[in-house]
Amino acid sequence: xxxxxRTSIIVERLRLAERVTVAELAEATGCSEMTIRRxxxxxxxQGVLRRVxxxxxxxxxxxxxxxPLRERDELATKQRLAAAVDELITDCESxxxxxxxxxxxxxxxxxxxxxxxxxxxxxxxxxxxxxxxVDLLLPGGRAKPGELSFTGHLAEASLxxxxxxxxxxxxxxxxxxxxxxxxxLEEVPVKQAAVEAAQRVVAxxxxxxxxxxxxxxxxxxxxxxxVVTDSSAPEEARAELAAAGVEVRVV
Numbered sequence: 001x002x003x004x005x006r007t008s009i010i011v012e013r014l015r016l017a018e019r020v021t022v023a024e025l026a027e028a029t030g031c032s033e034m035t036i037r038r039x040x041x042x043x044x045x046q047g048v049l050r051r052v053x054x055x056x057x058x059x060x061x062x063x064x065x066x067x068p069l070r071e072r073d074e075l076a077t078k079q080r081l082a083a084a085v086d087e088l089i090t091d092c093e094s095x096x097x098x099x100x101x102x103x104x105x106x107x108x109x110x111x112x113x114x115x116x117x118x119x120x121x122x123x124x125x126x127x128x129x130x131x132x133x134v135d136l137l138l139p140g141g142r143a144k145p146g147e148l149s150f151t152g153h154l155a156e157a158s159l160x161x162x163x164x165x166x167x168x169x170x171x172x173x174x175x176x177x178x179x180x181x182x183x184x185l186e187e188v189p190v191k192q193a194a195v196e197a198a199q200r201v202v203a204x205x206x207x208x209x210x211x212x213x214x215x216x217x218x219x220x221x222x223x224x225x226x227v228v229t230d231s232s233a234p235e236e237a238r239a240e241l242a243a244a245g246v247e248v249r250v251v
Contacts, residue, residue: 001029006039008073014049014058021055066146070101077206077230082106084228084251085168085204091115093165096194097124099149099187100170102204110134118164120155120190122148144186151186159193167198169224171205172214176221176240181214188216200225207232221246 006029013020013028022040026033040056043049046066049056082105089095091114097103099121107124110117116135119125122143128134141155169191173181180203182188195201201224210233221227226247229238238248 001031003039006031006035007043010039010043011048011060011073014056014060017058019052019055019057023054073101074206078102078105080251081204081206081228081230082109084249085202086110086113088202088226088228089113089115089166094118096120096159096162096164096167096198098168098170098191098194099124099147102206103168103170106168106204118159118162120150120194141190147184149184149187149190151190155190156193159190159197162197164198166200166202167194169194169201169203169218171203171209173212174203174205174209174221174227175213175237176244178213178217179220180218180224182216182218183214185216188218191218195219195223202226202228204228206230207234210234210237
């Protein structure tokens with residue numbers, strides 16, 4: 001099993017359990033305990049967990065994994081989702097791009113387009129910089145370490161002063177019952193301002209996000225116009241979104 005696949009399994013276990021053991025992870029991955037110990041040591045360096053005798057204690061329950069770790073996860077799926085969002089955007093639109101790893105792939109896809117882009121983190125801003133056809137606007141505010149997402153009053157005020165064609169939202173959790181949610185409470189008001197500024201709101205996520213709920217409510221699903229997801233999204237969840245008047249596009 002490749003390192004990225006092992007890491008995905010370990011991270012998912014850490015989302016569900018406060019503590020994991022080397023033995024159970026070795027059994028789950030089919031790898032040696034020595035290999036698992038090395039993986040845990042690397043994840044400890046990234047701030048995902050704390051190593052303890054025989055295993056590790058999770059720092060992920062109720063929180064998202066560090067950006068570099070999430071960036072590699074389900075990359076091919078994120079790129080397909082980004083291509084589908086690209087098809088929804090027309091030239092010369094003004095677009096707010098939410099922070100996150102999936103929306104970073106959207107930013108990379110949109111770099112060839114003629115449009116006005118307002119990215120909500122420095123990762124997407126870097127992807128869109130030095131591109132002559134993109135009019136790049138930065139909302140300001142505090143850039144959170146690691147995530148580099150813009151937070152605080154300056155970011156919110158900048159977005160509330162705008163009226164844009166489309167906002168593309170990333171997702172920590174999504175369901176018809178709980179709405180679109182985020183793990184980081186600091187980011188919630190910025191995302192809400194991005195929703196209020198847009199004529200059209202597009203949420204983009206892979207199917208696993210339908211099984212999760214973040215701590216902070218960004219908006220109910222009735223505030224969404226389109227959800228772009230992949231075929232792993234549960235059919236029941238898709239049907240509930242459609243019943244709420246949301247267009248669901250599956251790639």
